[in-house]
Each structure stands twice: as C-alpha cells, then as structure tokens.
Amino acid sequence: MIARAIGRLALLALLPLSLATAAALFAATTERLHEAKQTFHLHNAALADLFARMAERALLAGDQASLRALARELVADGDIERVTLHNANGGTLLHERRPLRATRGSGDGSPPLVIERDLSAGPTEGAMPAGMRMRVEVSTQRLDAARDAIVHEGLLLAGLSLLALLLGVAGTLHAVGRPLHRTLRRLAQATSLPLARRDAWQALEGGVNELVRTRQTQRDAVPTHDEAAIAELRATVEDLELRNARLDLARRQAEQTTRFKSEFLANMSHEIRTPLNGVLGFIELLGKTPLDPTQQGYLNTVGASAQNLTVLLNDILDFSRIEAGKLDLVRRPFDLREVLDNAVRLFAPAARVKGLSLVLDVAPEVPAELIGDSARLVQIVSNLVSNAVKFTDRGSVEVAVGVRSGTEAGPRLLLDFTVRDTGIGIAPQDQRRLFDAFDQLHAAPSRRQGGSGLGLAICQRLIRMMEGEIAVESSPGCGTTFVFSLLFERLPSTRETLRAPGALQVLAVCGDAALLNALGHILALRGIVLSACERLAEAVATIERLPATLPVLVFVDLHGLEDSAGALAERIRSVPPAAARRWVLIGDDDADATLRPAIAPGVERLERPPLSREVLSLVDAMPAASAVPVEADEAGAPGTGMRVLLADDNLINRQLARIFLTQLGAVVDEVADGAQAVAAGGRQGYDLILLDLHMPVLDGLAAARQLRDGGPNRDTPIVALSGDAEPVDPRAQRAAGIDRHLRKPITGDALREVLGWSRPSAADEQRPQAAPATTPQLPPPATLP
Incomplete structure (x- = not known):
C-alpha cells in the first residue's frame, strides 16, 4: 500500500520536473545551433567580401598573377572550396577550387553554401565593367560537425539531469515514506480502522479524521471537567489575593508595632533613668561618709552595677530613638583633643588592671577646634575602646586620628579614626553580623564579657548619620582594627602657641x-x-x-x-x-x-x-x-597654602619632616618610594617636592626624571634629601631635574628656608640656584625606632 502510494507520488513529482528540464535543455541546444550557424555564415561572408575587394584591385591593375595567387590562398585553408569570376557575357575569368579533396554536397546531401557578389557595384563603382560577378562555394562540413557535437552534448546533459532528478526524488520520497509508514502504523494502533488494506492517502485521511472525531467526542463527553478546572483556578487566584492583602495588613501592623515598641522603650528608658540617677547620686554621697572596708566594697559593687545599668539604658534609649527617627545631631564647636582625651582616659584604669598599653595619637595636622556633635563622637569612641579593652588580655589598645587626604584645605574635612587592639580577634563568619542589633558573637570570650549587643549597631548608625562609614579588619588571635570616618566643619583659624626653634x-x-x-x-x-x-x-x-x-x-x-x-x-x-x-x-x-x-x-x-x-x-x-602667639594661617608661616609631596622610605624621617612642614603651615602628602611619588605627582600639582635619593622601587633621581617628563609637576621645585657622607654629584642632580639638595639630619630652619625659596612669587620670577642648604650641628638625639 505504501509502496504504491510512494510510486504514484514519485511519478507525480518526476513528470513535471522532467518536462521542465527537457524544455530547458531543448531551448539551450536550439540557441547554440543557431549561434554556430550564424557565426559560420558571418565568418565566410567576411572572407568573401575581403577577396572581392582585393580581386577588384588586381583586375583594375591587370595583375592576373596576383589575382590567381589570392584565389589559391583563399581555397587553401578554411571552408571555401571554389572561387569563380564571371564577366558580363558569362565567360569565366578565374576559376580556382581546392585540389585533392572531395567537396560536400554530392555524397551526404548537404549542399554547399554559395556566396555571390557583384564586383561592378563595389566602392569604385564605374571603374569595373558592368556584369562582373564573383561566386564562392563554401563547404558546410565543419558546420555539420559542430551541429552534431551540440546535439550530442544536449542529449548527454539531458540524461544526467534526468538521473539527478531520479536520485533526488527517490531520496525525498524515501525520507517522506518512512515517517508516513510510522504515522500510518500509529494511526492503526490508535484507531479501529483497517488501514493496512486501504490506500495510503485515504488511510491517512481516515485516521486523522478518526482522531479528530475521538478528540471531539472526549471533549463533548467531559464539558464539566474544564469548567471545574477554571473554577478551581479562579478560587486559587482569589485566595492568593486574600493572602496578599492579609500579608500587607500584617506588615503594616508589624511596622506599627515596631514603632510603638521603640516609643515604649524610649519612654520606659526615661522613666527608669530618673530613679537610677537618684541611686547613683546617693551612692556617691554615701561614699563620702565613714565606711569600713567591707561596706566600702559593697558600695563599690553597687556603684559599678548601677553604672552598667546606666550604660545599658543609654544604649536602649539611643537605639530606640535612632530606629524611630527621633535622634537629632547637635552641631556646635568643640575641642577635639580635649574631647578624645576625656573619652579615652576613662578606660585607663581598666587597661592598667589588665597591663595593657592604652595610647591616644592625634596627628598634628588635625585642627584643634571643629564643629560637630561631640557627644556622639564620644559615644562612638567610648564604645569601640571599651570593646577593645574588654576583649584584649595582653598587648595594647591604640586610638589614632588623622585627616583624610584631599580634605585638608576645605571648609569641611573628613577625619579617619582607627581603634586597634591586640585582642582575641573576630572570625570572618562573625564579622558579617557584627553590626546587627541585639546580637552577640557566640564565642566563649564574647559571652563571658556580656553586653546588650547594641553598641556596635548604634555606632554604625551614628557614623552613617554623621556622613561617615565604618569597617573592620580582624582575624582570630591577631587582634581587631576598627576604622571609621566622620565629617566635621572647620572653625576659622585659631591662635596656636609655637615655641621658638x-x-x-x-x-x-x-x-x-x-x-x-x-x-x-x-x-x-x-x-x-x-x-x-x-x-x-x-x-x-x-x-x-x-x-x-x-x-x-x-x-x-x-x-x-x-x-x-x-x-x-x-x-x-x-x-x-x-x-x-x-x-x-x-x-x-x-x-x-x-x-x-x-x-x-x-x-x-x-x-x-x-x-x-x-x-x-x-x-x-x-x-x-x-x-x-602667632596665627597658624598667617602669611608669616612660609608654607601657608603650599602643598608639599614628601617621598622617603624611612617612616621616622617622614614623620620628622612632616611635623616640621606642618608647623610651617604646609599641607603634606607622604609616599614611601619613588614609584608612589611619580604616581602622586601625576595626579595633582604640588608647590614643592622632597625626594629621598635612596628609595626602593625607584630612586630619587629616576623619580625626578619621570616627574620632569610631563604632567602637572613639570616645573615644580624638587629638593633632594640624603644622608650620604660623600657629596652627591650636582651635575647628575641637575640632569635629573633636581633644583636643590638637603643633607640629613633635616632641621626646621632648613625646611623653613626651602619653603620660602620655593614659594611662587606674584611675578613668577626665576628662582636663583642656591647652594645646598646645611643643617646646624646640634647634639645628635637618638632616632625614633
């Protein structure tokens, strides 16, 4: 059944393709035959015309020998077999034919091609006698051979095309037949129709119709099933909408509850603080009365417990106010060093008991007076220092403050605070939840120390309110470092007391x-x-x-x-x-x-x-x-308003030079090698650059050459620093672009003179090349470690 169907399908597919191919090949062959015949005729006609013109000249000249030579040459090659010239009376003037070759036209029934020309009608009309004619007979043997070859090629191409069509159709039908066979077999399995005894196409049609009828019957038999599914889906959607509404309501209720809780905690903290203050006050009064040692110990314990309760209540109150958005920052002038001194000194007794080194280090370039919330600053520092002392059993706790580079000269400056300890450290997995409220690390030392778990959460929120950020670096057993930044306003220049050098x-x-x-x-x-x-x-x-x-x-x-x-x-x-x-x-x-x-x-x-x-x-x-008393920002300080780049790989030398330069009014950027100096010099311009000659990565001479190559410091004064016993080659320094040289140890007077020399003048005068400055020989103090 399937074979017959495929055979009919092949016939239907092959017949039109074959007819189309045959028609195309016939048209192409006919066109080629026509072109060959036309080319043959045109070629021989051109030869006959050429001979006619040349024969006319020979006849006019009376040169019979040339005429016969032309005729013999014409019939020697090509297809021309015979040339004849006749006069007006019909007489023959010239007759040449191809020797030793039988002409076509008698043996194969294909007459020769005859070309006749009237010589008296040529370009020299009137010169030739009237009636002079030329007759040329051309053999068609080569034309017949070309026609036969074209016909043979056409037949061969037609055979190859037919074979290709047969193979293509066979492959296509094979690809169609196998799926058709599988489809019919599955239809036979899915329906009760006797497909094996029917025509393939009728069987396919019948099977598909049967399937459609079966599907329709099934759909009509269970109309209520889809309706039930739609109803169930509608009910599910409605249930989801109801649940979403309930969740939204629950979220709003939770937010309201949280707000009420914060307000309640704030109110209760205030209510509890009032009697607690009374307790603390009377503890202090009681401590001034005569007590025996046992009573004094009891009183100290009660006082410490009351103080711890006060800290806990303050944390709860502050956190509640922050969460409720009711904590406002107070911006007013304060003395930064005095505030930090008082805050850090509170933890000196606890550090002394544990044998810890407690240090407060404020950089000299930090202004004395600022505008900001000093109370919140104390709260942040106290919390971090308290934790550092609490979780450090041996070693040190250090608090350092410095000015963020780039904010020294503006009306607002960013201070970087660092609280570093050598305590137990914090595991990486615990650092992620370090600032979560009401959360304590579950390590044994943390739990042993106690606490509400609010301190660091409050610190983080306060720092963000003060336009800063906080970060932590730590690892178990290697201590912890908290670094945070706070933004303050700068007060107008205040009077600083400076001693004479x-x-x-x-x-x-x-x-x-x-x-x-x-x-x-x-x-x-x-x-x-x-x-x-x-x-x-x-x-x-x-x-x-x-x-x-x-x-x-x-x-x-x-x-x-x-x-x-x-x-x-x-x-x-x-x-x-x-x-x-x-x-x-x-x-x-x-x-x-x-x-x-x-x-x-x-x-x-x-x-x-x-x-x-x-x-x-x-x-x-x-x-x-x-x-x-002098004005720190007056014009009397030679470095006022100047930015200096200091490059030295020795930390103590940098510290010494920075202190001198800061006292002289300059703003100092420090780097530790020549490569860093080149990078800093490429970012911004400086008024003076101090380069140590012996630095790692890139020495002072190489750094000076790169700074002079281009960029914002191409013309900046560069002063070399060195402690070499032998004088440094001045020619090498000048070739590298170094203007002056200072020999260590560096003194404040030497730097004062260099700052005055390097300060740009209003007229932008050329600086004189001064001799290398030397420093006074004072009794040599010991160097910082």
Whole structure:
C-alpha cells in the first residue's frame, strides 16, 4: 500500500520536473545551433567580401598573377572550396577550387553554401565593367560537425539531469515514506480502522479524521471537567489575593508595632533613668561618709552595677530613638583633643588592671577646634575602646586620628579614626553580623564579657548619620582594627602657641612605638621635635652633652622599662641638677609610689595615656619657654597654602619632616618610594617636592626624571634629601631635574628656608640656584625606632 502510494507520488513529482528540464535543455541546444550557424555564415561572408575587394584591385591593375595567387590562398585553408569570376557575357575569368579533396554536397546531401557578389557595384563603382560577378562555394562540413557535437552534448546533459532528478526524488520520497509508514502504523494502533488494506492517502485521511472525531467526542463527553478546572483556578487566584492583602495588613501592623515598641522603650528608658540617677547620686554621697572596708566594697559593687545599668539604658534609649527617627545631631564647636582625651582616659584604669598599653595619637595636622556633635563622637569612641579593652588580655589598645587626604584645605574635612587592639580577634563568619542589633558573637570570650549587643549597631548608625562609614579588619588571635570616618566643619583659624626653634630639648625613654608617635604629635603642636632613647642611660648621656642652660624635658615610660625603681632613681639623681631640666614619669600609681620617695623633688608624673593638655602644660611651664602667639594661617608661616609631596622610605624621617612642614603651615602628602611619588605627582600639582635619593622601587633621581617628563609637576621645585657622607654629584642632580639638595639630619630652619625659596612669587620670577642648604650641628638625639 505504501509502496504504491510512494510510486504514484514519485511519478507525480518526476513528470513535471522532467518536462521542465527537457524544455530547458531543448531551448539551450536550439540557441547554440543557431549561434554556430550564424557565426559560420558571418565568418565566410567576411572572407568573401575581403577577396572581392582585393580581386577588384588586381583586375583594375591587370595583375592576373596576383589575382590567381589570392584565389589559391583563399581555397587553401578554411571552408571555401571554389572561387569563380564571371564577366558580363558569362565567360569565366578565374576559376580556382581546392585540389585533392572531395567537396560536400554530392555524397551526404548537404549542399554547399554559395556566396555571390557583384564586383561592378563595389566602392569604385564605374571603374569595373558592368556584369562582373564573383561566386564562392563554401563547404558546410565543419558546420555539420559542430551541429552534431551540440546535439550530442544536449542529449548527454539531458540524461544526467534526468538521473539527478531520479536520485533526488527517490531520496525525498524515501525520507517522506518512512515517517508516513510510522504515522500510518500509529494511526492503526490508535484507531479501529483497517488501514493496512486501504490506500495510503485515504488511510491517512481516515485516521486523522478518526482522531479528530475521538478528540471531539472526549471533549463533548467531559464539558464539566474544564469548567471545574477554571473554577478551581479562579478560587486559587482569589485566595492568593486574600493572602496578599492579609500579608500587607500584617506588615503594616508589624511596622506599627515596631514603632510603638521603640516609643515604649524610649519612654520606659526615661522613666527608669530618673530613679537610677537618684541611686547613683546617693551612692556617691554615701561614699563620702565613714565606711569600713567591707561596706566600702559593697558600695563599690553597687556603684559599678548601677553604672552598667546606666550604660545599658543609654544604649536602649539611643537605639530606640535612632530606629524611630527621633535622634537629632547637635552641631556646635568643640575641642577635639580635649574631647578624645576625656573619652579615652576613662578606660585607663581598666587597661592598667589588665597591663595593657592604652595610647591616644592625634596627628598634628588635625585642627584643634571643629564643629560637630561631640557627644556622639564620644559615644562612638567610648564604645569601640571599651570593646577593645574588654576583649584584649595582653598587648595594647591604640586610638589614632588623622585627616583624610584631599580634605585638608576645605571648609569641611573628613577625619579617619582607627581603634586597634591586640585582642582575641573576630572570625570572618562573625564579622558579617557584627553590626546587627541585639546580637552577640557566640564565642566563649564574647559571652563571658556580656553586653546588650547594641553598641556596635548604634555606632554604625551614628557614623552613617554623621556622613561617615565604618569597617573592620580582624582575624582570630591577631587582634581587631576598627576604622571609621566622620565629617566635621572647620572653625576659622585659631591662635596656636609655637615655641621658638631650639628653645627646648625633649627626650623620651620609651620602647612603645605607638606612645612615641602620640608624644611626638602632641609636641609638634608647639613646634618641638621629640628625640627617642631606647634606654635610660642613653638619655642621661644625651643630657650630659647638652649645655646646662638649654631647657630639657625627659619623658620616661615606666611600662616595660628594664631599670628597677632603685636604678632609675639613681640614674636620675646622677644627672647634674639644673633649673631648666625636668623629668616626667609616665605610669600607674603603684610605680610612681615606689619611685617618688627615691627621686628628688621636681619629678612629674603622668598617667597612661598622657593627655594633650597635660603634656602641653608641662612644655609651656618650662623656664625658657618664651612662647609668642602667632596665627597658624598667617602669611608669616612660609608654607601657608603650599602643598608639599614628601617621598622617603624611612617612616621616622617622614614623620620628622612632616611635623616640621606642618608647623610651617604646609599641607603634606607622604609616599614611601619613588614609584608612589611619580604616581602622586601625576595626579595633582604640588608647590614643592622632597625626594629621598635612596628609595626602593625607584630612586630619587629616576623619580625626578619621570616627574620632569610631563604632567602637572613639570616645573615644580624638587629638593633632594640624603644622608650620604660623600657629596652627591650636582651635575647628575641637575640632569635629573633636581633644583636643590638637603643633607640629613633635616632641621626646621632648613625646611623653613626651602619653603620660602620655593614659594611662587606674584611675578613668577626665576628662582636663583642656591647652594645646598646645611643643617646646624646640634647634639645628635637618638632616632625614633
């Protein structure tokens, strides 16, 4: 059945294709035959015309020999077999025929092609006698051969085309037949029709019709099923809409509940705080009455518990106000150093009990007075320092403050605060939820310390309200560092007290690098450079080399000091007495109580961390401290308004130069190698560039050459710094683009002179090439570690 159907389908497909192919081939063959015949006739006619013109000239000239030669040449090659010239009387003037070749026309029935021309009607009409004619007979043998070849090619092409059609149709029908066979077989299985005995196409039609009827019957048999499904779907949609409405209502109720909860917590915190303040007040009054040691211990415990409850209530109150959007920031002037001194000093007793080094380090370029919410700043710092002390059993806790680069000169500046400890650290998986409210880390030390879990959440929200951000870096066992930024407004320039250069020598016997930096930054506010000594003997030797009239202030850190109390007292007494010399011991009450009886009067004591106002008071009280009030931003400071790029790989050298430059009114950007200097110089222009000659990655000469190649600092004055014993080749420096050279150790006077020399003048005058500046030879203080 399927074979017959496919055969009929093949016949129907092949017949029109074959007819179309045959018609196309016939048309193409006919066209080629016509072109061959036409080409043949035109070619021989052209030869006959050419001979006629040449024969006319020969006859006129009477040159019979040339005429016969032309005739023989004409019949020698090609298809022309015979040439005859007749006069007007019918006589023959010339007759040439192809020798030794039988002409066509008698044997195969194909007559030759005859071409006749009237010579008297040529271009020289009248010259030839009338009736002169030429007859040319052309053999059609080559034309017949070409016609036969064209016909044979057409028949061959027709056969090949027919074969290709047969193969294509066969392949197509095979591809159609197999799916048709499978379709019919499946129809036979799906229907009850006897498809095997029917025509294939009728069977296909019948099977499809049967399937349609079956489907329609099924659809008509269960009309209620679709209606039920639609009704169920409609009910589901309605249920979803109802649930969404309930969820929206529940969300609104939850938001309202949260708002009510915050308001309730705020109100209750206020209500509880009132009696708690009374409790704290009477605890203080009770502490002033006579109590025995047991009663005093009980009272101290009650007071500590009340203080902890106060902190908890403050956290709950602040968090509730923040969540309710009712916490407003108060912007008013405040002294930043005094605020931070008071905040950090509160944790000194707890740090002293655990043997921790607590340090506050405020960079000298940080303004003294700002405008902002000092109470919230204290709250943030206190919370972070409290956590640092709480979770650190040994080591140190450091609080550092600096100005974000790029905000030094504007009306608003961004301060970067860093609280760093050497405590237990925080695991990475716990850092993600560190700022979540009411959440404590479940590590044993965290739970042992207790707390509400609100402190860091409040800090994060307050910092964001003050247009800042907070981040944490930590790993278990390696300590934790919190870094946050806050935006403040700058107060107009205030009067700062600066000592005359060289009016006071300050030494520090300290092995704590953080404390050394903090003391150095405090003293920089008075224009004083701190000299560090690793051992007390080194400080004593330095003092003995100084003139007796030079005021000397010596800070001795008792934390980690190798000398015993007796040895320390003996060394201090060994220094020749002078009215202008003063010793300051930095330590706790116990150490001071041990040392004070053994030391002569005049020895001062400071608790850790030393406060800015305490250190500055000691400096101002020195006998030779002839301080004069000057405007920090006046034109008298040679570096006012100047931006300086300082490149040195030694941190202590950078710190020393930065302090000098900051005191002279300049804004300083620091980098640690020549490559960083080139990168910084490519970003912005500077008024002065200081380059150490010996730096890693890129030395000073190479960095200067790259800075001179182009960019904003192509014409900026560049001063080289070095401590080389041998003079540096000035030609190499000039070739690299370096204008001047300073030899270490660098002094404030040398930098003051360089700033004045490099300051751009209003007339943009050419700077003279000054000789390399040298620094005064003072008694060499010890270098900071």
